[in-house]
Amino acid sequence: QVRLVESGGGLVQAGGSLRLACAASGRTFSNNAMGWFRQAPGKEREFVAAITWRAGSTYYADSVKGRFTISKDNAKNTVYLQMNSLKPEDTANYFCAARYGSGLLYSPTNYADWGQGTQVTVSS
Numbered sequence: 709q710v711r712l713v714e715s716g717g718g719l720v721q722a723g724g725s726l727r728l729a730c731a732a733s734g735r736t737f738s739n740n741a742m743g744w745f746r747q748a749p750g751k752e753r754e755f756v757a758a759i760t761w762r763a764g765s766t767y768y769a770d771s772v773k774g775r776f777t778i779s780k781d782n783a784k785n786t787v788y789l790q791m792n793s794l795k796p797e798d799t800a801n802y803f804c805a806a807r808y809g810s811g812l813l814y815s816p817t818n819y820a821d822w823g824q825g826t827q828v829t830v831s832s
Contacts, residue, residue, distance in 0.1 A: 717826030728789040730804030739806035742787040746800035755814035801825040
């Protein structure tokens with residue numbers, strides 16, 4: 709099991725930027741990819757971005773492509789989500805998660821461990 713702790717959320721005006729971090733501890737060698745998901749009130753949890761630990765391959769939801777960048781620091785066991793040109797519709801609780809198997813990266817059901825989330829609020 710991996711313990712995940714997110715940080716970096718907050719309140720920002722539309723067009724602004726935030727950088728989220730997800731620090732992993734525990735059995736970090738056993739998962740093969742990390743993902744960021746978000747959930748707004750009354751909505752389902754949705755995929756935002758993912759990165760594989762070994763190759764560093766990245767994947768993005770269409771809604772954030774070109775604005776968000778996922779990256780990793782293997783030495784620190786930390787994954788980042790740089791969010792630029794934020795929009796009010798990006799407002800949500802953002803979670804990081806660890807995947808162990810080979811399931812689809814954009815499906816939350818394929819992630820076994822989750823952080824507690826960090827709130828991002830974008831004002832118009």
